[in-house]
Every structure is written in C-alpha cells, then in structure tokens.
Amino acid sequence: MAGSATLSNLETPVARLEGKVAIVTGAGGSIGARTVRLFLEEGANVVLVDRSAPALERVAAELPPVMADRYVNVIADVAEVDDVRRYVTTALDRFGGIDILFSNAGNDGPILNVTDYPEEVFDLIQRVHVRGCFLACKYTIPHLPRGGRIIVTSSVVGVQGVPGNCAYVAAKHALVGLIRGIAKEVASKGITVNGVNPGPVDNDFMRAAEASMSRLLGVDAAEMFNRKIPMGRHAEPSEVARAVLFLASEDASFTTGSCLMLDGGMAS
Numbered sequence: 001m002a003g004s005a006t007l008s009n010l011e012t013p014v015a016r017l018e019g020k021v022a023i024v025t026g027a028g029g030s031i032g033a034r035t036v037r038l039f040l041e042e043g044a045n046v047v048l049v050d051r052s053a054p055a056l057e058r059v060a061a062e063l064p065p066v067m068a069d070r071y072v073n074v075i076a077d078v079a080e081v082d083d084v085r086r087y088v089t090t091a092l093d094r095f096g097g098i099d100i101l102f103s104n105a106g107n108d109g110p111i112l113n114v115t116d117y118p119e120e121v122f123d124l125i126q127r128v129h130v131r132g133c134f135l136a137c138k139y140t141i142p143h144l145p146r147g148g149r150i151i152v153t154s155s156v157v158g159v160q161g162v163p164g165n166c167a168y169v170a171a172k173h174a175l176v177g178l179i180r181g182i183a184k185e186v187a188s189k190g191i192t193v194n195g196v197n198p199g200p201v202d203n204d205f206m207r208a209a210e211a212s213m214s215r216l217l218g219v220d221a222a223e224m225f226n227r228k229i230p231m232g233r234h235a236e237p238s239e240v241a242r243a244v245l246f247l248a249s250e251d252a253s254f255t256t257g258s259c260l261m262l263d264g265g266m267a268s
C-alpha cells in the first residue's frame with residue numbers, strides 16, 4: 001500500500017555493523033583508514049593496528065571526537081607474534097570480543113626483474129603479507145563467534161602476474177591460498193573468510209610503485225594500467241572499503257573462500 005511504502009522509506013537504516021568489534025591492520029594507510037571510518041559509521045568498535053604511530057595518529061585526528069570511545073590504536077608489527085597477541089588482547093579487554101578481522105597491512109619493494117631482486121626484500125614482503133595474515137588468522141579465529149568474518153586484502157596480482165614485482169605478486173597469490181584453505185577449516189564454525197582483490201588504487205602506495213615501474217619500463221605506468229583496465233581508471237580507496245563492508249556484513253552470510261575482484265575488469 002502507498003501509505004506503508006512511504007513509512008518504510010522513512011525508517012532509519014540500521015547500521016550494518018552495530019555492536020560488532022573489528023580489527024583492521026594497516027589502519028594507518030589509505031585503504032585501512034577509509035575502512036576504519038566506514039566500520040565506525042556502521043556502528044562497529046574498531047581496533048586500529050599499524051606499525052606506524054604517526055600514521056595512526058593522523059587517522060585518529062580525522063575521526064569525529066564523538067567516535068573516540070569506539071576505537072583504539074595499537075602500534076604493532078603484524079609479523080611479530082607478540083604484537084599480534086597484543087592487538088588481539090586489546091580487542092578482548094577493551095571491547096569484549098572480536099567479530100571481524102580485516103587483514104590488510106602490506107608493504108611493497110622496488111620494481112626490479114627477478115634476476116636483480118634482493119633476497120632480503122623478497123623475504124620482508126612475504127613476512128608482512130603472508131606471515132602477517134597467517135598470524136592474524138591464527139590468533140583471532142579462536143575468539144570469533146558464529147557469524148565471524150575475516151577479510152584479507154589480496155590484489156589483482158593475487159590472480160595474475162605483472163613484470164618487475166615478483167615478491168609482491170607471490171605474496172598476493174599466497175594470500176589467496178590462505179583465504180581458500182582457512183575458509184574450509186572454519187566454515188563449519190559459521191566463520192567466513194574472503195579476499196578483496198583491488199586493481200591499481202588511486203593512492204600513494206600505487207603512485208610510488210608506478211613511479212618506479214615507469215623508470216623500469218620507460219612508459220607512464222599509471223597510464224599503462226588505465227589502458228589495461230576496461231573501466232579505464234584506478235579504484236578509489238572508498239570503493240575498496242565498501243566491498244570490505246559488504247563482506248563484513250550479514251549481507252555476505254553465504255560467501256566464503258572467495259575473492260571479490262575490485263579491478264574494473266582488469267583480470268576478467
């Protein structure tokens with residue numbers, strides 16, 4: 001009926017993460033910070049994890065003061081087990097549980113062909129992405145209830161290669177393996193594990209990689225990517241955050257072990 005339709009249009013939308021507790025790693029960075037903001041707006045309490053104290057302070061400074069009792073910053077290296085235990089304990093002590101893990105922290109290295117790639121940088125990149133995500137899952141899962149959610153930031157290069165970045169491509173492929181394997185371990189507990197796989201994002205992380213890539217390949221790498229992306233542009237950090245919110249919410253209740261491509265069709 002027309003009357004009830006009007007009433008239902010006036011209902012206040014329910015916040016999609018009301019009362020949930022989320023851990024966001026890499027929260028001091030572009031995608032992490034945007035996701036933190038969205039999670040808070042949707043009613044969650046959030047533990048912001050990053051190795052960079054200034055980055056966390058910058059993010060907190062931009063959050064409305066009214067949200068101040070719903071988030072806490074933890075300076076931590078995601079690849080150090082004591083640090084991981086500390087951010088898990090912080091979530092439990094401060095907010096009484098954990099419902100959502102967004103494992104998102106990441107680093108990048110120089111753009112070099114494999115024959116020139118330094119061993120120690122290769123190891124460091126696997127350490128942050130792969131060990132960091134493994135530890136996050138290992139120490140978070142025992143506390144997740146039915147309906148718990150894990151979302152991992154992989155990449156378009158988690159499903160296809162690019163030249164000059166073998167360590168990063170390998171790490172992002174490994175994350176897809178973690179997502180798929182762990183999803184099957186925890187499915188019977190009602191916990192979902194999914195990835196978001198952005199293509200190039202319009203932010204400093206990608207601009208730094210593209211500057212280096214432009215030098216190696218002798219072309220404008222940002223333009224090169226835009227030509228490879230059917231939608232013709234980079235992703236906005238907010239587009240990644242909204243996809244993470246979907247996977248963290250009830251709307252994604254029967255989605256697990258999957259990777260949501262956020263690449264404007266690049267890998268299709």
Ligand SMILES: NC(=O)c1ccc[n+]([C@@H]2O[C@H](COP(=O)([O-])OP(=O)(O)OC[C@H]3O[C@@H](n4cnc5c(N)ncnc54)[C@H](O)[C@@H]3O)[C@@H](O)[C@H]2O)c1
Nearest residue numbers: 026028029030031050051077078105106155200201205206
């Ligand atoms: N920017 C892109 O184009 C793009 C595309 C696909 C995937 N990704 C992935 O998205 C994720 C977020 O990247 P972003 O684009 O927001 O870049 P960003 O550099 O803005 O954010 C990454 C954050 O991770 C933090 N970090 C790095 N190593 C850490 C460690 N050992 N412990 C704790 N924190 C650590 C950094 O301090 C930084 O704040 C990364 O996993 C990245 O690989 C980015």
